[in-house]
Amino acid sequence: MTSPAEDAIVLEDVTFAYNGEPVIENVAIRVRRGERLGILGPNGGGKSTLLRIILGDLAPHAGTVRVLGRPPAAARRTGKIGYLPQRVTAELSFPLDVRRVVEQGVAARVPPWRPLGEQKHAAARALDLVGMAHLADRPIGRLSGGQLQRVLIARSVAAGPEVLLLDEPTVGIDVAGQQQFGEMLETLRREMGLTVVIVSHDLATIAASSDRVACLRRTLHFHDTPNGLTPAVLAEVFSHDIAMIDAHKDCPPTTDPGTGPETGRAESSDTTPGCGCGGTR
Amino acid sequence: MKTIEYLFTPELAPMFWPGVIAAVVIAVLCAPLSPLVVLKKLSFVGQGVSHAAFGGVGLTLFGASVLGIGGWNPLMQACVAVFAVAAGLWIAVLSRRRGTDTAIGIVLAVCMAVGFVFYRLAADRLAREGLPPPPGIEDVLFGSVLGVGPGGAIVTTAAAAAVLVLLWWIRRPLLTWAFDESTAGSFGVEGERMCAALLGMLSIAVVATMQVAGVVLATALLVLPGAIGLRLGQNMRTVAVASLAAAIAGVLGGLVISFELGVQAGPSIVLTLAALFALARAIPRPV
Structure with a gap:
């Protein structure tokens, strides 16, 4: 049993339904700080919904959610929650290079009259951590799917989050890429102490990226390691x-x-x- | 050359200079907004707002005629701007429920109908009471440089300055939101505020542009410079510079054509910008 201070995310008896159809029922989760939790489940099993509840996009119909000791929306406003949605929603036709995209993770909070100084360093470090520093000058629309995922994660990381929520981050990435993705997450945890929640229907992604696994199909089963499956x-x-x-x-x-x-x-x-x-x- | 005659003959210059100044200010206003309009595929929203503003013209003229005020003045222009912003927000709200194309279709049709009905009622009332007539319907639809007086030029400049200051102030969160709406919240950006701010700025730009280019063609100044800039520029900064150069060249070139051929300013500006766009398309894209 962990103390509340050690828990980055706490869900208690969370229930959510779309149009009266339950998607998640009585879900309880405690994610320790610095832990990588994988949530595995079939399509339509409620994984993305659960992530959006943790993110504060959706309010549960019953139960409570705390992220970093606050309600999710309040925690998100502090910039301590990074999020990568299931589908890339970024407008890749924008004339932006990789460096500028990653700087967006920190630029919006800087007063308009102040130039970006340390923020540029934070962005450069984030790019380095995800192994994309060598592509910093490449236009964002000219990246492969795997490279784009890394850049978007670097953008989240540059903001200095404590929790990173990833929704099906390896869709369209080959097995070798998934392995590298897991190694990258491990680097982020080691260097930044990030708590990571990753949802996927792909066991390879979960196995390569998680310390603990929860299987979700409306309700949860927990496994201490991916090997417990x-x-x-x-x-x-x-x-x-x-x-x-x-x-x-x-x-x-x-x-x-x-x-x-x-x-x-x-x-x-x-x-x-x-x-x-x-x-x- | 008629252009030189219009602009430098002491009797004619005061009639033409306010419109020319307003047109250049409008170019400077539209240039930085235009790439965003193109990238966010908002040209139809601009079209909806400009046509919706025609409803504002009709209602404003009618309201003024009831108060015994004829003609056209900067205060009436400000009323139209308020109406256009409201129409923009109406489009935003309807878009969520019905989809953007349906929302624009509804708002555009309703506002054009309101505009025509109340314009006619206002014109009849002003004629009956012997008050100065409203601007001609053709000038409202296709613009008129002569219709912009010194007051109009001052109001346009003030509105453009306010929009450009706001744009500079929110440039970072706005770009973050515009690039990726769904994740912007994680970076401290309030998406609804950004959306409302962008719609507000577009609405003001459309109303300002309407004076010179008219209701029908106002959106062109919010689309063509950005399209040219995106064709020629490599990053947001060079895109903005190319967009600004295209907007100013298009406006000045269009005015010269308008003066020389004696045709309306709006179509001349749009055709000049279209020619610049074709030229930009012909230039090989940098790799």
């Missing part, structure tokens, strides 16, 4: 059988369902595993 648990969450493939190896090991945990990518049973060696059904 078994095919049986995943099958329950995703409503059908799941094959598990080790994302860190060239070829997936074979196990029987429910016999033991593996770190890896969740594949639905009706798909062929990527390397062609076959997965566990």
Whole structure:
């Protein structure tokens, strides 16, 4: 049990419904400061809704939410919550280079008469932390999907958040990119002590990026490590059988369902595993 | 040359200079807003606001005629600006419920209808009472340099200065919001305020532009300079500079054409800007 001071995010009995249809029921979460929590679940399982509740965009119909000891909207106003939405919503046609985009993370709070000084250094450091310093002068519209994600995370990081909320951040990024993404998050936690909540339907992303995993399908199951996930648990969450493939190896090991945990990518049973060696059904 | 005659003959100069000054001020006002209008795809919003402002012209003229005031003066212009800002906000509110195209369609049609009805009522009332007539409907729709008096030029300059100061003041949060509305809140930017500020600035710019370019063509000054700037510029600063150069060149070139050929200023300015746009398109884009 952690003390409240150590908790970055606390949700107690949170319930939310769209048009009377419950999406989240009695969800309780405590995320410790500096922890990386992965929330795994199927599409439509309530992951993005949960993230938007933590962000303060949506108010729960029941229960309480505290982020950094405050209501979410108040915490967001302090600039201590960074957020990357599921779809890139930025206008990539803007004539802005990577450096200018990252500076936006800090520029808006600077009085109009004051030039950006230390803010430029913060942006440069953020770019360095996400490994994108070498592309600082490239126009924002000329980045790959993975590079763009890193730049947008750098923009959030430049603002000096304590909590970073990431919604399906690795969609469209290959397995190697997902691994690098996990390493980048680890760097951010080590260097900045960031608390990270990452939601995804992709087990490889969660495995590479999380210390603890919660499976969400309206209600939550917790697992202390990604290794705590078994095919049986995943099958329950995703409503059908799941094959598990080790994302860190060239070829997936074979196990029987429910016999033991593996770190890896969740594949639905009706798909062929990527390397062609076959997965566990 | 008629241009030299109009601008430097002592008898004619006082009639033409206020309109020319107002036109250049309008170019300076529209130039920095224009790239945002293009990038945020707000040209139809500008079109909606300019047509909505025509409703304001009709209502203002009618209200003034009831009070026994004829003609046109800067105070009436300010009333139209208030109406245009209200119409812009109405578009913003309706957009959320019905979508932007439906909102603009509703606001544009209703306001144009209101404008025509009340313009006619006002014109009839002023004629009956022997008061100075309102500006001609063609001048309202397509603009007139001669219609801008010294008072109009002063009001336009003051409004432009206020908008440009506001734009400079909020430039950082505005750009952050314009670039990525959904995440701007995480960086301390209040999206609704930015949206309202941008709509307000656009509405004032449209009303200012209407004097010279008219209701129908006012939006062109908010679209073409930005499109040219975005074609030629590499970053926000060079885009703004190119947009400013295009706006001033378009306005001055259009006025010269208007004076020389004896056609209205609005269409001349728009055609000059369109020619500059075609020229910019012909220049190879820097890699």
